[in-house]
Amino acid sequence: MPAPQEDLDPKAAAAPQGSAEAPDAPATPSADVPEQPGEDLAALLAEAQAKVAEYHDQLLRAHAEVENVRRRAQDDVAKARKFGTESFAESLIPVRDSLEAALAxxxxxxxxxxxxxxxxxxxxxxxxxxxxxxxxxPQPGEAFDPHRHQAISNVPSEHPQGSVAQMLQKGYLIADRVLRPALVMVSAGQS
Incomplete structure (x- = not known):
C-alpha cells in the first residue's frame, strides 16, 4: 500500500532550518547590550564595595550622634534635678537674711x-x-474641686451642697501643678 502523501506548504518547505521561528535557534546578541568583560565586573564590585563602606561609615556616624544626643539629654536631666531649685533658693536667701537680722x-x-x-x-x-x-x-460657697482641694469633712452650712463651706489651710500650685491641695470642709447643704 502506498504511503499517504502529505500536503506540503511551499513556504514551509522553503524556510531554512535555523530560522527565528525554530525553537532550537540560538539567540543572537543584541547590538544595544554590550557584553561586559571580567574587568568591568571587577570595577562594579569595587564601586559597590566603596558604597557599602560609605554607608557603613554614615551608619557609624549616625549611631555616634544618637549616643551623644542621648548622653547630653541624660546630663541635662541630671543637672535639672540637681539645680532645679536654684532659682527658688536664690529667691529665699534674702528672706533668711531678713529673719536673721530681725532676731539679731x-x-x-x-x-x-x-x-x-x-x-x-x-x-x-x-x-x-x-x-x-x-x-x-477657695472662698466659702466656691465649687469643690477634687483636683485642687482636699475635703476633711462634710458639714451643714448655708452654702449649696458640694461647695466649700470653710477653708482650713491654703494650698499651693507651682505653674499648673498642685504642690499642696487646700484643706477644706465641704457643705452638706442646709439641715
Whole structure:
C-alpha cells in the first residue's frame, strides 16, 4: 500500500532550518547590550564595595550622634534635678537674711516686729511670684474641686451642697501643678 502523501506548504518547505521561528535557534546578541568583560565586573564590585563602606561609615556616624544626643539629654536631666531649685533658693536667701537680722536686733517694739514680719512676707510673696508659685485659697460657697482641694469633712452650712463651706489651710500650685491641695470642709447643704 502506498504511503499517504502529505500536503506540503511551499513556504514551509522553503524556510531554512535555523530560522527565528525554530525553537532550537540560538539567540543572537543584541547590538544595544554590550557584553561586559571580567574587568568591568571587577570595577562594579569595587564601586559597590566603596558604597557599602560609605554607608557603613554614615551608619557609624549616625549611631555616634544618637549616643551623644542621648548622653547630653541624660546630663541635662541630671543637672535639672540637681539645680532645679536654684532659682527658688536664690529667691529665699534674702528672706533668711531678713529673719536673721530681725532676731539679731535687741529691744524691738511690737511695731518694729510687725513691720519686719510684713517686709519678710512681701519678700516671700515676691519669691513665690518669680517662681510661678500661687495660692489655692477657695472662698466659702466656691465649687469643690477634687483636683485642687482636699475635703476633711462634710458639714451643714448655708452654702449649696458640694461647695466649700470653710477653708482650713491654703494650698499651693507651682505653674499648673498642685504642690499642696487646700484643706477644706465641704457643705452638706442646709439641715
Amino acid at each position: 536686733l535687741e529691744d524691738q517694739t511690737a511695731e518694729d516686729w510687725q513691720k519686719g514680719v510684713e517686709s519678710t512676707l512681701r519678700q516671700i510673696n515676691n519669691a513665690f511670684e518669680r517662681n510661678q508659685m500661687r495660692e489655692i485659697a
